[in-house]
Amino acid sequence: MNTTTTALAARPxxxxxxxxxxxxxxxxxxxxxxxxxxxGLAAGAVGIPMxxxxxxxxxxxxxxxGMFAMGTLICTxxxxxxxxxxxRYATRPARAYVWTTVALTVVSLAGPLAAGDTATxxxxxxxxxxxxxxxxxxxxxxxxxxxxxxxxxPR
Numbered sequence: 001m002n003t004t005t006t007a008l009a010a011r012p013x014x015x016x017x018x019x020x021x022x023x024x025x026x027x028x029x030x031x032x033x034x035x036x037x038x039x040g041l042a043a044g045a046v047g048i049p050m051x052x053x054x055x056x057x058x059x060x061x062x063x064x065x066g067m068f069a070m071g072t073l074i075c076t077x078x079x080x081x082x083x084x085x086x087x088r089y090a091t092r093p094a095r096a097y098v099w100t101t102v103a104l105t106v107v108s109l110a111g112p113l114a115a116g117d118t119a120t121x122x123x124x125x126x127x128x129x130x131x132x133x134x135x136x137x138x139x140x141x142x143x144x145x146x147x148x149x150x151x152x153x154p155r
Contacts, residue, residue: 021087021144022080028140029076032133033069039129040068049119052126057116072133075108083141094145098138105134 040063044050051060079101086093086100112118112126 017144019144021083021141024144025076025080025083025137025141028137029073029080031140032076032136033072035136036072036129036133037066037069039132040125041065043125048121048125050122052112052118052122053116055111055114055116060115060117063122068129075133076137079137079141083145087145092147094142094147097145098142101134101138101141105130105138 040050044063050063052063053060082100083093083097086096090096108130109127112123112130115123115126
């Protein structure tokens with residue numbers, strides 16, 4: 001790899017570090033929302049039933065257009081609050097953010113996997129949507145947060 005290639009490969013991280021944590025998180029959330037919404041639309045198009053119940057529900061409700069994006073954006077809001085607090089107060093913000101958000105992602109899988117009156121294919125599709133959003137948002141925000149103790153960059 002030559003110097004130009006190395007500089008280009010490092011550029012996205014440099015660009016992220018120059019932006020406020022809340023902005024990076026919000027942009028990652030919008031990207032995740034678009035991705036999960038397209039994923040949900042594709043899942044419906046290939047015949048996966050688009051209805052799910054709450055945990056313990058006896059009747060499933062329809063999953064309508066926009067619900068994937070809305071769910072992703074709501075979680076992104078709280079994830080952004082978490083990232084900003086950790087960037088301000090944590091000794092190792094990036095590490096704390098990864099551990100917390102991965103744990104929350106695992107907990108979030110209980111909803112779709114335990115959904116009542118829901119086809120197995122739908123449960124799996126919904127769980128994968130959670131993982132898709134996490135795979136987009138968590139690494140992006142983590143790259144923005146300081147990694148070293150005492151190294152608090154721009155907020």
